[in-house]
Amino acid sequence: MTVSTVGVPAPSELPAAGPAFGGAGSSRFKRAGNYVALIPFHAYVGLFLLFPTLVVAIGAFTTNKGQLTLDNIGAVFATKAFIDSFAVSIQLAVVTALIGAILGALLSWAVVRGNPNGALRQLVVAACGVLAQFGGVMLTFAFLAFVGYEGMLTLFIRDNITHTRMDMSWVYSLTGLIMLYAYFQIPLMLIVFLPSLDGLRQEWYDASASLGGGAWSFWRHVGGPILAPSFLGALLLLFTNAFSAYATAQALISQGCGLVTQQIACQIQSEVMIGRENVGKALALGMIIIVATVMLLYAYIQRRASRWVK
Amino acid sequence: MKMKARMLIAVAAMSVVVGACGGSATPTAAPTTAPTAGAATAAPTAAAVDWKTATSAGAGGVDAVCAAGKAEGTLNTIALPPDWANYGQMMTDFTAKYGIKIANDQPDVDSQTEINTAKQLAGTGRQPDVFDLAPVVAAANVDMYAAYQPVVWKDIPDANKEATGLWVNNYSGFMSIGYDSSLGDIKTMADLKDPKYKGKIALNGDPLKASAGFNGVVMAALANGGSADNIQPGIDFFKALAESGNFIPVDPAPTTIASGQTPIVLDWAYNNGSQIDPLNKKGIAWKVTIPSDAPPVASWYVATINKDAAHPAAARCWAEYIYSDAGQNTWLKGFAIPVRVAAMTTAGTIDKAAQAALNPPATAPVLLTSAQIDAAKALLTSGWNFITIK
CATH class of the missing domain: 3.40.190.10 (Periplasmic binding protein-like II)
Incomplete structure (x- = not known):
């Protein structure tokens, strides 16, 4: 619309050869207009994604005085605690991504089988939309209020069933973190996976059935291969989501720098160990590399998946 | 911790003092004549004092600093939990006494975050005016402080202050x-x-x-x-x-x-x-x-003034207040040992009930x-x- 107001002739005003010429011309203008419209987005991405990434990357290779060095990167590889924190974070991310993906996919399947306009579906989808973002201190608080040492469930079981104080120390361990992360991983899976399931057509099932296929052969030859890329893509997204989480874990386990995100915080906001900001940036660069690899994989898989979802 | 703080700070401060000597020799040498020394060409009125560089209350005394602070309206503080060493009481009393509002940013963050925030917000008018720092962080950032000697300077033991007033221990526990x-x-x-x-x-x-x-x-x-x-x-x-x-x-x-x-x-x-x-x-x-x-096991904390304070007079008024008898007793009531405890005990201005409740080990x-x-x-x-x- 904006293009025609700046004086580009409408296709009908053009000479006989017009359509091709006019189409190309207006689309060139349109493309320029599109770029203009994208400026705020690019500025946003540049300011809040590329610029910080650059700051981290430069910081990782410089000393506090700004000279080039490999010491920060060296420190990451030389310090067992740093390597361990990557290992713990990756383990946590893999386990919670698998739990989230499998349970979330089953939940999505249950939702898809129901009435597409039913109240249950609306409710589940809306609830998942909220819960997928319900992380951080609030989630941890709710979790502890439920199963902490003084949690509602803990006290209920103590008062009515066991009558002794229970050992809830598992809450403050990797097990507790995994359970906690499941609260946002499963709903996130539903949100990203539901559209793919919706894309599965009844006709395909009918066609498979009319050729004598049962449920197994449908999933083996039709449903499975179609959904596999979206499932794997969602799995990677969940991995990244858990890998980069900080506030939830920090609120639950405030002691020690166990996860790599916590390890970075220990380097940059300590009043005991100072001048280690750039080691923190080297750790952050390690995270960026891992996440970037995963996201490239995700983009590739998504491109394959979108063939079917269209 | 205490020893470490002193040593580190002494070393770090020394280098700064050596570097700053040329520029700041006059103000530190003339604490009682600061208004005229600080504004040689201007009329010798209290309003002419440049509080950003004032190293003491000067001829106008605490009243002049705090009047100027009131004119600035607000004091930006950071990382002062109201339940930490009785800071809640300290802030309320300060505002009640001098009419300077306190904008206390991020009450629960650590000392390093205070410094980081000051750097990030520098020049915005929202940067912290004063810091309350753990010794290690205080020693590492001496170039960010303004030298200032409160009127009770003589009461503070030498081991607990930098000679020009870049930093002063405020309380320990x-x-x-x-x-x-x-x-x-x-x-x-x-x-x-x-x-x-x-x-x-x-x-x-x-x-x-x-x-x-x-x-x-x-x-x-x-x-x-x-x-x-x-x-x-x-x-x-x-x-x-x-x-x-x-x-x-x-x-x-x-x-x-x-x-x-x-x-x-x-x-x-x-x-x-x-x-x-x-x-x-x-x-x-x-x-x-x-x-x-x-x-x-004990450790001191360290009070300093941000040299790029948005409210330099209010910052100096705050320093005067926390080292005053009232401020020091407020800490004592919060189970912290104020730095002027010895002088105040001698002078009889210490809150004896609070001191007894604290009951420090022998x-x-x-x-x-x-x-x-x-x-x-x-x-x-x-x-x-x-x-x-x-």
């Missing part, structure tokens, strides 16, 4: 155990191993991040055969407590104490002490003890040297971890 006394009676660190305290013990802050947490581990080491040279027994002590489920890795706060989530807290006596009254009102009999099976506190702190940090980096791979 002992490491303590605060606990809900309905659980039992805790006198020693060894008492904490009792199975009845399962899931109840917390340490204020990660020792790799927070000074309070760090000194808690030092205290545990001293109680378990460790020494200032070797804090490993302290790490092992907490590991064993975590193993038995007694120690939980939660960061304690007034809310976690009130809700019963962390009914036993290792923290500075001035933090644990400030919980007594609020918890009493909620029916919890909170007690504070300095464990008898370890020598006492033994001299243990102080870690710089090298000992570095060794402790290395041990903590590899050993202080509560999430492990399964």
Whole structure:
């Protein structure tokens, strides 16, 4: 619309050869207009994604005085605690991504089988939309209020069933973190996976059935291969989501720098160990590399998946 | 900690003083004539004082600084938890007395974040005007402070201040155990191993991040055969407590104490002490003890003025207030030991009831040297971890 107001002739005003010429011309203008419209987005991405990434990357290779060095990167590889924190974070991310993906996919399947306009579906989808973002201190608080040492469930079981104080120390361990992360991983899976399931057509099932296929052969030859890329893509997204989480874990386990995100915080906001900001940036660069690899994989898989979802 | 603070700060301050000598010689040499010295060509009125560079209250005294501060309207503070060393009272009293509002940003952050925030917000008018810093951070950022000597300068022992007033120790405290006394009676660190305290013990802050947490581990080491040279027994002590489920890795706060989530807290006596009254009102009999099976562990905090303060006069008025008799007694009432305690005891201006309630131990506190702190940090980096791979 904006293009025609700046004086580009409408296709009908053009000479006989017009359509091709006019189409190309207006689309060139349109493309320029599109770029203009994208400026705020690019500025946003540049300011809040590329610029910080650059700051981290430069910081990782410089000393506090700004000279080039490999010491920060060296420190990451030389310090067992740093390597361990990557290992713990990756383990946590893999386990919670698998739990989230499998349970979330089953939940999505249950939702898809129901009435597409039913109240249950609306409710589940809306609830998942909220819960997928319900992380951080609030989630941890709710979790502890439920199963902490003084949690509602803990006290209920103590008062009515066991009558002794229970050992809830598992809450403050990797097990507790995994359970906690499941609260946002499963709903996130539903949100990203539901559209793919919706894309599965009844006709395909009918066609498979009319050729004598049962449920197994449908999933083996039709449903499975179609959904596999979206499932794997969602799995990677969940991995990244858990890998980069900080506030939830920090609120639950405030002691020690166990996860790599916590390890970075220990380097940059300590009043005991100072001048280690750039080691923190080297750790952050390690995270960026891992996440970037995963996201490239995700983009590739998504491109394959979108063939079917269209 | 105290010794370390002094040494480090002395070294760092020395280099700054040497560098700054040429420029700031006159102001420090003429504290009583600062208004005229600071504004040679202007009329010698109080309004002509450039508070950004004033190194003392000058001829106008505290009233002049605080009147100028009132004109500025606001004091930007950062990282002052109202329940830390009675800071809530300090801030309320200051505003009531001088009519300067306090904008207290991020009350619960650590010292390094104070410095980071000051750098990020520099020039916005929202940057902190004053800092309250842990010694290690204070020593590392001396170039960010303005030299200022409050009127009570002579009362402050030389070991507790930088010669030109770039930094001054404000209060210290002992490491303590605060606990809900309905659980039992805790006198020693060894008492904490009792199975009845399962899931109840917390340490204020990660020792790799927070000074309070760090000194808690030092205290545990001293109680378990460790020494200032070797804090490993302290790490092992907490590991064993975590193993038995007694120690939980939660960061304690007034809310976690009130809700019963962390009914036993290792923290500075001035933090644990400030919980007594609020918890009493909620029916919890909170007690504070300095464990008898370890020598006492203490550390100073450091007050400084941001040289790029948005409200330089208000910042200097705040410094005058915290070192005044009223300010020092406010800390004492919060179980912190103010830096002018000796002079005020001599002068009889100390709050005797508050001093008696504080009941400091007779033994001299243990102080870690710089090298000992570095060794402790290395041990903590590899050993202080509560999430492990399964």
